[in-house]
Amino acid sequence: MKKILLIGWKDVRLVFRDRASLILMLAAPFLLTLGLGLVSGRFSGTSSSVISSIPVIIVNQDGGQLGDALVEVFQSADLDELVDPTLQTDAGAARGAVNANESAAAVIIPAGFTDSVFAIEEAPVVEIEVYTNPERPTSSSVIRAIVEGFLNQVELGRVNGIVTITQLIQNGYIQTADAARLGNEIGQRSAQDGSQEALITLQGRADESVDPPFDVLAYMAPGMALMFLMYTVANGGRSILAEQTEGTLPRLLVAPVTMAQALAGKAVGIFFSGMAQMLILIGGTALLFQISWGNWPAVIVLVLAAVFGALGWGLLLTVMAKTPSQVANIGSAMMLAFGILGGSFYDVQAMPGWFRWFGIITPNYWALQGFTNLAEGDGFAGIAVPVAGLLAMGVILFALTVFLFLRRGGLRR
Amino acid sequence: MAPILEVRNLVKNYGSTAAVKGVSFNIEEGEIFSLLGPNGAGKTTTISVLSTLLAPTSGDVRVGGHSVVSEPMKVRNLIGVVPQEIALYDDLTAHENLIFWGQMYNLSGKTLTDRVQQVLQEIELADRAKDRVRTFSGGMKRRVNIGVGLLHRPRLLFMDEPTVGIDPQSRRAILDSVKALNRQGMTVLYTTHYMEEAQELSDRVGIIDHGELIALGTQNELTRQVGENDALVLEVGEGENVRQLCEAAKSIPGVVESDTSGSTLTIIAPEAEEILAPVIVQANALNVKIHSVAIQEPNLEAVFLHLTGRALRD
Ligand SMILES: Nc1ncnc2c1ncn2[C@@H]1O[C@H](COP(=O)(O)OP(=O)(O)OP(=O)(O)O)[C@@H](O)[C@H]1O
Numbered sequence: 249m250k251k252i253l254l255i256g257w258k259d260v261r262l263v264f265r266d267r268a269s270l271i272l273m274l275a276a277p278f279l280l281t282l283g284l285g286l287v288s289g290r291f292s293g294t295s296s297s298v299i300s301s302i303p304v305i306i307v308n309q310d311g312g313q314l315g316d317a318l319v320e321v322f323q324s325a326d327l328d329e330l331v332d333p334t335l336q337t338d339a340g341a342a343r344g345a346v347n348a349n350e351s352a353a354a355v356i357i358p359a360g361f362t363d364s365v366f367a368i369e370e371a372p373v374v375e376i377e378v379y380t381n382p383e384r385p386t387s388s389s390v391i392r393a394i395v396e397g398f399l400n401q402v403e404l405g406r407v408n409g410i411v412t413i414t415q416l417i418q419n420g421y422i423q424t425a426d427a428a429r430l431g432n433e434i435g436q437r438s439a440q441d442g443s444q445e446a447l448i449t450l451q452g453r454a455d456e457s458v459d460p461p462f463d464v465l466a467y468m469a470p471g472m473a474l475m476f477l478m479y480t481v482a483n484g485g486r487s488i489l490a491e492q493t494e495g496t497l498p499r500l501l502v503a504p505v506t507m508a509q510a511l512a513g514k515a516v517g518i519f520f521s522g523m524a525q526m527l528i529l530i531g532g533t534a535l536l537f538q539i540s541w542g543n544w545p546a547v548i549v550l551v552l553a554a555v556f557g558a559l560g561w562g563l564l565l566t567v568m569a570k571t572p573s574q575v576a577n578i579g580s581a582m583m584l585a586f587g588i589l590g591g592s593f594y595d596v597q598a599m600p601g602w603f604r605w606f607g608i609i610t611p612n613y614w615a616l617q618g619f620t621n622l623a624e625g626d627g628f629a630g631i632a633v634p635v636a637g638l639l640a641m642g643v644i645l646f647a648l649t650v651f652l653f654l655r656r657g658g659l660r661r
Numbered sequence: 662m663a664p665i666l667e668v669r670n671l672v673k674n675y676g677s678t679a680a681v682k683g684v685s686f687n688i689e690e691g692e693i694f695s696l697l698g699p700n701g702a703g704k705t706t707t708i709s710v711l712s713t714l715l716a717p718t719s720g721d722v723r724v725g726g727h728s729v730v731s732e733p734m735k736v737r738n739l740i741g742v743v744p745q746e747i748a749l750y751d752d753l754t755a756h757e758n759l760i761f762w763g764q765m766y767n768l769s770g771k772t773l774t775d776r777v778q779q780v781l782q783e784i785e786l787a788d789r790a791k792d793r794v795r796t797f798s799g800g801m802k803r804r805v806n807i808g809v810g811l812l813h814r815p816r817l818l819f820m821d822e823p824t825v826g827i828d829p830q831s832r833r834a835i836l837d838s839v840k841a842l843n844r845q846g847m848t849v850l851y852t853t854h855y856m857e858e859a860q861e862l863s864d865r866v867g868i869i870d871h872g873e874l875i876a877l878g879t880q881n882e883l884t885r886q887v888g889e890n891d892a893l894v895l896e897v898g899e900g901e902n903v904r905q906l907c908e909a910a911k912s913i914p915g916v917v918e919s920d921t922s923g924s925t926l927t928i929i930a931p932e933a934e935e936i937l938a939p940v941i942v943q944a945n946a947l948n949v950k951i952h953s954v955a956i957q958e959p960n961l962e963a964v965f966l967h968l969t970g971r972a973l974r975d
């Protein structure tokens with residue numbers, strides 16, 4: 249047992265001294281996470297860890313039904329977490345506040361907006377102004393999306409004529425403004441379908457870029473870490489065959505070390521390297537990107553299971569390959585394929601069923617589910633199924649590896 | 662006392678390739694035994710079987726009375742191996758390599774650290790101990806490679822061509838240390854394709870060629886096989902005509918054998934002085950320039966040539 253650990257520890261040291269493997273184990277997933285975070289706008293705007301409570305100033309000079317309706321949209325319960333609206337009367341002061349970076353955007357509804365929309369004859373178009381803060385591109389684009397969503401509905405109504413406007417009213421956009429007249433009737437209708445339909449459009453737009461209660465990075469960071477975990481196990485497998493060709497494995501086998509000890513030592517080394525990699529990535533992203541990974545003990549249990557499942561693939565690959573470079577090449581292909589199938593790039597839940605079927609052979613698929621559940625606040629219950637899946641995967645792959653190894657009577661060469 | 666190593670009818674095939682074809686020899690405790698043979702003779706294959714790395718196809722090998730097949734762990738504890746190809750971890754330092762391999766040989770604690778220091782002194786790398794092996798020259802790596810085999814003070818040390826590809830100075834140091842280790846009581850099986858090394862190191866020599874042990878005995882016993890023949894060794898200018906000279910020399914009365922290797926022409930005859938003149942005449946006729954002439958008493962080179970009709974070095 250002592251020799252197994254010594255061999256494993258030797259391998260951990262070698263891996264962490266090798267520049268190329270460090271780049272792929274740590275730098276690549278970290279930078280990709282960072283890059284994806286930037287693309288999604290995760291780092292812009294507020295310092296809080298999720299995009300929420302976007303400060304927006306609304307200047308409603310319209311005084312008409314539609315102006316009030318837009319204000320109502322911003323103040324609605326559906327957008328409660330996403331935006332933090334402030335009402336103001338002075339458009340100039342609102343722009344000033346945006347310039348001073350006190351707010352992500354100002355929405356200025358000019359006087360006569362409702363009238364210009366409701367005018368039956370051609371009338372000069374009065375446009376809503378969204379004054380955005382370039383320092384907060386994501387936040388301000390969310391605000392713009394909300395306003396555009398609203399205007400789409402209005403526009404739809406305008407081209408369809410008065411009838412549609414009535415529908416718009418009935419749809420609930422102006423329920424508050426016209427409360428006195430429409431009263432209960434509109435309220436009931438909107439409860440049934442109206443306001444929901446309208447707001448779904450807005451929410452859908454917001455969803456594309458950010459889902460307020462869930463942090464994108466809490467999905468991407470584990471996705472990338474898991475993908476490059478496959479690199480680590482493949483690289484470890486490669487090192488087994490490399491030690492064979494470079495003579496250090498034969499040298500172990502003329503020392504008082506059994507083949508089983510030597511290979512177990514290598515497997516332990518890969519396992520520890522994978523653990524170290526995952527924990528460094530998780531710790532690093534937690535500190536630097538302020539990702540909340542969730543319940544720590546559960547995270548660690550999940551990492552153990554994920555590394556175990558991935559290790560099974562690394563060993564199977566090794567026992568099936570002939571040369572170190574074969575392991576490296578197939579390993580890279582496997583890393584990408586598993587990343588795609590397992591959802592390291594996008595949510596597999598949104599993919600067709602057959603796609604998901606392939607996904608379940610990847611450690612990425614199970615582990616990502618677990619990480620997502622944990623990030624959403626689950627405890628151990630949230631990782632029960634993923635951990636079971638990963639352990640089963642590891643056990644099956646280990647058994648297969650040992651079977652092939654014994655049937656072949658050793659490593660291929 | 663029973664020999665420390667007994668090899669009986671050892672056969673090793675790689676698929677259809679017969680690498681070792683029924684080799685038998687013993688090594689007594691305390692001796693340096695050289696296995697001399699050209700490239701591909703089966704030296705490494707033999708050592709691999711003797712050191713439990715490869716299972717023999719047939720035959721019996723015992724180290725200290727233990728079978729390499731049925732008691733490999735007992736054998737491994739008695740032997741040290743210096744492989745022909747350098748087998749070290751490039752990204753560990755010399756010191757870390759020695760510590761790791763020492764641990765694999767069940768050393769620990771103070772014994773381990775003492776042995777590592779001692780070996781670092783012996784291989785004269787104490788000052789570079791903290792540098793990664795990757796940064797070492799070929800000769801330095803070879804020395805660490807040897808050091809690893811010495812850590813646990815094995816009773817029987819297998820050294821497989823430990824001087825290949827290094828400078829004369831390092832080679833000298835290695836040969837001296839083999840002799841020093843032997844004086845301390847270590848038994849050594851040394852393989853080489855340098856006749857001079859076998860001649861310098863060992864009393865008993867086995868000559869192996871194409872997987873067969875074609876000669877076995879003390880140097881005196883072996884050279885007596887050649888008869889009382891001398892070797893006339895000519896350093897000549899290289900060229901087509903050297904081969905012709907070699908063939909022509911065979912027809913000179915008294916010449917037993919003649920062969921070339923590069924720019925060296927070796928001619929075996931009972932009295933070298935007597936054939937020197939006709940050889941020079943032939944050389945002039947064929948326009949072969951002679952740089953130097955040496956007359957050697959019977960040696961292993963001559964034995965190999967006598968037995969195989971080929972020069973040892975190709
Ligand atoms: N793994 C192998 N598979 C097939 N054939 C092999 C293998 N290893 C060696 N051989 C063959 O066995 C024969 C003996 O090789 P071996 O390496 O034992 O020779 P050697 O005396 O050590 O040569 P060298 O001086 O070049 O090291 C050669 O013909 C070689 O081609």
Ligand SMILES: [Mg+2]
Binds near residue numbers: 822
């Ligand atoms: Mg060899």
